[in-house]
Amino acid sequence: MKNKGIAVIKDGGITSPSGFKSSGICAGLKRSGKADMALIYSETPAKAAAAFTSCLFAAAPVVYDRAIISKGTPVSAIIINSGNANACTGKKGLANARSMAKTTAGLLGINPDSVLVSSTGRIGVQMPMDKIDGGIRKTVSALSGKGGHDSALAIMTTDTRPKEIAVSFQISGRKVTIGGTTKGAGMIAPGMNAVPHATMLAYVTTDASIDAKLLDKLLAEGADLSFNRITVDGDMSTNDTLIILANGRSGNKIIRSGSEEAALFREALLHVLQFLAKAIVLDGEGVTKFVTIKVLNAPSLKDANLCAKSVANSLLCKTAWFGGDPNWGRVMAAAGYSGASFNPDKASLYYEKTPVVRNGQDAGTEEGVLAKIVQKKEFTITLDLKSGKASTEVWTNDISYEYVKINADYHT
């Protein structure tokens, strides 16, 4: 950690911060019989901020949550299921999402408006509400201050491993903790409405006391610097959701905009969000490589992003990386057709620090040297457009036989 004082908690997760309980159980929604429902509960009603998919076919729980979040009222719980996305399910789907919140609220003895709902899984099938209702009961019974790991497992779909983290630091003499978990392995592309894409679900909990507007701002900015930087396959989901709950249980002096404490909280939050976003890329379906695409000195941030995402989403680049082939022509072609505006005769390309293209032409580095770089499990490709001052960074991976196999066989 750059900033001293931010410590990663071993085996930490969403129940590391004070006042949070969680659970993950099996409601029978998945054919595999694996855990498929989770509950996150804050004993003290929490300030909430969130960002959701920008897909026009937003799933019912996304539509439902947006309405709750826009009210700005405190949130006490998030009920989550995998195995069914409750997307393209019309009015009945929305009624089912509302019913999930109501049932959860009833069992917890709280206001239904303080419960958010998330779903991931197959699109276009109505929720099996008998199983869901039974599942909600089980999640409430199983709530535990050590339940973070169980919920991390229950939200997985094609993920191969749970993704969790927690960090702690001091604010006004009090220990503050931020925990997080996420799921997502396919249907991942950068660009949510002030947040990512993917059947990406991410939950962040904190016991910090923080100003509501500052929390909103830090979440939006954090999403842009983490989940909006990742792309696995360029596909955005109907259900992408990122929620943060801040319950104030740490008892710290409220964190306000512009303060040193706000900067510290921001850094810790970014650490959590970036760790989780990178974990999704690393767990991408059939992934063998983690590739960072940097674009420097573009005329605008829009140009930088167009360029970086075009390279990151290029099937020809992704298959070349899988094959350990330097093939920089594919990188230049993807940058060139991205729609970004820049002077191609000035553009230079680097694999790690090694020059590949200088001013639009082969820099003369031996192919064997470049091959060694792209054969590594993790490397950075930097495109210096020398056409402006905007820069960006995107995290992505390769596309393997395994990716095709998983997605030809898996029925979302």
Added chain:
Amino acid sequence: MKNKGIAVIKDGGITSPSGFKSSGICAGLKRSGKADMALIYSETPAKAAAAFTSCLFAAAPVVYDRAIISKGTPVSAIIINSGNANACTGKKGLANARSMAKTTAGLLGINPDSVLVSSTGRIGVQMPMDKIDGGIRKTVSALSGKGGHDSALAIMTTDTRPKEIAVSFQISGRKVTIGGTTKGAGMIAPGMNAVPHATMLAYVTTDASIDAKLLDKLLAEGADLSFNRITVDGDMSTNDTLIILANGRSGNKIIRSGSEEAALFREALLHVLQFLAKAIVLDGEGVTKFVTIKVLNAPSLKDANLCAKSVANSLLCKTAWFGGDPNWGRVMAAAGYSGASFNPDKASLYYEKTPVVRNGQDAGTEEGVLAKIVQKKEFTITLDLKSGKASTEVWTNDISYEYVKINADYHT
């Protein structure tokens, strides 16, 4: 053929029209030892129209050809090589393209400004001019009125088969013929500057006598209705080129805008261009399916195209088609994140004529019925947005293990 009078010529190609010769030879540019240079020659200087890649890193031959075409002077020959793209090669690359034209012109005894140049293959490597010069000599010696098939073979890279066609029809009592050939199997996506993308090279020859402005217009429109409708992998190349040469040798009364003859020529040209464009999709790397995506009743053509191309380029859709999985949720998600504007609650989806989604919700068709459709080798997916009057159509294919294998191993 809808319009009577347009006949497909058996084993026809670019040397079917009068006054055209061609050749395909081996210059030693490909490691495989396969044919890698081709020449197309019109005995009578021809009117030329063309469209090129919109990639910023346009290859040297594209830059060279654009200058020739913009002059509007007659064209007598096109010298073509595969195995090296002459892209990202700077001033030396441009000088090499110019030198290829000059050498060809010298041997044919024509003006260098009447020679176009095309290259496809690896990016970023200077052309081996000794081999090229020897190759040009061989192409000139081998020129033949029956050489169309040889050139169709010589322009191939990862193509599995040559792609050729010729049609003939009557104009003012004279037989007019249009011939065409193309190459392209990877790096294929719709959207050239008034033309396609792809390391797509396409050449059309005709002995028709036709007004130059009309030829320009019909080529641009024809490209939009053919090559700009195809996408294999969403990657656009640095070298995409479509050229038509019309040498007037048929002796027909000149075809002018607005006439019946212009309509007939347009239909015949569209037949040739669409046949060639579809042949590229069918020969896509590792392809097992041909999928037509129709988008109806979008607010604008831009919305229709965004939506259709988003579905056609979705890796999740493409892998589902490979797996023969109806998975319509992926289609709806891709339409929803496309950036196209429409009312999701009105959108309906059909597989062939079978309703899948009605007004944003499951139409209730049994999955087995849908599976039978997407398990066919060729099917049409129609998205009726009911949000306007613009419609479009895109042709694409699935993504298989084989695609990944070819592109992980092939060094463009």
